[in-house]
Amino acid sequence: MSAIKERAGGELGVKYGMKLRRDYVRLKSQRKQPMRCPSCGKHVVMDRIAAGIWRCPKCGYTFTGSAFSPRPYSQVISA
Numbered sequence: 001m002s003a004i005k006e007r008a009g010g011e012l013g014v015k016y017g018m019k020l021r022r023d024y025v026r027l028k029s030q031r032k033q034p035m036r037c038p039s040c041g042k043h044v045v046m047d048r049i050a051a052g053i054w055r056c057p058k059c060g061y062t063f064t065g066s067a068f069s070p071r072p073y074s075q076v077i078s079a
Contacts, residue, residue, distance in 0.1 A: 027068045035070045038063055046070040 012021050034043045039061035046054045054070040055062045065071055 030069045037061060 012024065031048065032045060034045050036043050037046075037056040037059060040056060040059040042056070042058045044056060044058055047057050049055055049062070051067040052064050053062065054065050063070075
């Protein structure tokens with residue numbers, strides 16, 4: 001048998017509606033994108049400590065951002 005490839009957001013199954021699944025996939029992919037650290041300037045994937053609190057894995061700098069993205073909330077809305 002061939003393996004069935006699951007789409008992104010497939011862990012939600014058919015529940016919750018298409019719009020919520022689409023938003024979930026968008027937020028999940030944003031979270032894993034490399035961002036530039038405000039302190040050291042390195043381009044890395046930030047660690048999420050809690051909702052809105054992020055840490056650079058290279059220098060250990062802790063800063064605030066949006067709940068699902070290291071960018072400030074104003075940049076998330078305009079993007």
